[in-house]
Amino acid sequence: MAELKPGGPLSSAGLRLVQELPYSRPATPGYHTQVRVGWIGLGAMGYLMARNLANHRATHVEPHRPLLVWNRTRQKGEKLLHELGGGKVAIAQAVVDVATTCDIVFTSLSSDDVIRSVYEEIAAAFQAQPPATRKILVDTSTIYPRLAGEIDALVSAIPHCSFVTAPIFGPPAMAENATLIIALSGDYRSKKEVAFTVVPAIGRRVIDLGGNIEKAPTFKLIGNSLILGSLELIAEAYTMAEKSGIGQDVVYTYIKEMFPAPLWLSYGDKMLHDKFDGTEGFSIDGGVKDATHIRRLSSELNSPMPAIDTAHHHLLTARALHAAQERTGTTSFPVLDWSALIAGTRVAAGLDAFESGKQSGPVPESESE
Structure with missing residues (x-):
């Protein structure tokens, strides 16, 4: 990340950083490096994004903790593990294990019905045992805006939990090269954490759509x-x-x-x-x-x-x-x-x-x- 001198003119690198991330750094940078990150859904796009995120965090985050992944068919997770190694990726036994273990959880799923089912399962686990630390759940899928509102109501009712919609723009080739565009809507502080997690790990910039959770899916x-x-x-x-x-x-x-x-x-x-x-x-x-x-x-x-x-x-x-x-x-x-x-x-x-x-x-x- 480029460093900006207080009171000085923005360098070209600094201007690019402002365009890519319309946020100041998170208020507690140390937290950003300590979080455990998880990924649910390793489809055509999810696999590439998870792979880039795992590689980036292994190189840029210290101390490093493997990306915890889950997919309905375990073979996808095993393929990623074989490709990157156990130092970068770990496979969860169940979808709720990702949510209970990780601080930031990304989902990349195929349909509204599947997404609703996964978030209901996560919410039930949290309701049975409320998390003691902050949880940010981030959906990168293409969903109907009203479903985003339903999930937000479900998640935000649980202490320490917030939901961010982060649909991505770009074909698999852009996912491969980590040049995706990510739209964000939801809680401002949570969006900060998400933005600094995904850029430049899986995308080249984010677009902030504000606090209304349905704006990014729209x-x-x-x-x-x-x-x-x-x-x-x-x-x-x-x-x-x-x-x-x-x-x-x-x-x-x-x-x-x-x-x-x-x-x-x-x-x-x-x-x-x-x-x-x-x-x-x-x-x-x-x-x-x-x-x-x-x-x-x-x-x-x-x-x-x-x-x-x-x-x-x-x-x-x-x-x-x-x-x-x-x-x-x-x-x-x-x-x-x-x-x-x-x-x-x-x-x-x-x-x-x-x-x-x-x-x-x-x-x-x-x-x-």
């Missing part, structure tokens, strides 16, 4: 609507390019020249080359869940989002087509990536769903000569 859905809307737009442009004989590869060249944003480049490449393996990206089930949350929020706020309505339709179409392939044993992917929503636009235009080479539109002139 912001996360808004952010995901931009991603999902972009996927839909790329899918529609690619499909028209194929039908017109221009070719989606030409559109991708245009994207690289005019819109060279990481998101457009990554998902444009996936659609161009039919890279729809959801085990290496964001699963279509997660996309359907997020689209459903966004549409529900837009309905409650009377704020129409027709692009998301269309994207949701195409996600369902792609998932249904994949399910049909599974029944006949002809699928190429165990799980679809949400970029496979292009299957919906392709089928509507009379093209093959998952293999762009099987197009039936006009033949480019270069191929007809």
Whole structure:
């Protein structure tokens, strides 16, 4: 961390630090180095974040205590332990063991129902034996804002406990490189501790959404609507390019020249080359869940989002087509990536769903000569 001289001008490093962490250091820095940190949920994103956090704390926190992890399938924890070693990671026997043992507990889980179940289990353990020291529970998942309020009410009723919502922005590649963006809402002091725990360990900066616990999850859905809307737009442009004989590869060249944003480049490449393996990206089930949350929020706020309505339709179409392939044993992917929503636009235009080479539109002139 850069040191700022009292009363002096901010250096470039100091300005960057202020932008990355909109907080002063925690009031008791010693506490920050002594805490035990735990992680619940080692999915596609959770695994990478937990790995980066464990590595960072082993290098920068003294005295160091291993990251305590738990996952529903123990194999994920054992894989992380094998990768990093017992000096950096320890495996908990039960989810409540992470909560009772650690001071700061992160959760990264797949669905609202799973998240509700885990927090109810933790709360029951705390109610049976109230913690004597401070506990900060931090959820990094994409959840419906109202659920965040329910969890906050459950957790904050327990002495010494606070809840922070910290949804993350970025694909697995950003998680791999610890360049995620983290939105925070909740108790100010707790957010300080969380911010200095996650930056730069798992992300490059945090965005403070204030004390209303539902603001960060709301912001996360808004952010995901931009991603999902972009996927839909790329899918529609690619499909028209194929039908017109221009070719989606030409559109991708245009994207690289005019819109060279990481998101457009990554998902444009996936659609161009039919890279729809959801085990290496964001699963279509997660996309359907997020689209459903966004549409529900837009309905409650009377704020129409027709692009998301269309994207949701195409996600369902792609998932249904994949399910049909599974029944006949002809699928190429165990799980679809949400970029496979292009299957919906392709089928509507009379093209093959998952293999762009099987197009039936006009033949480019270069191929007809």
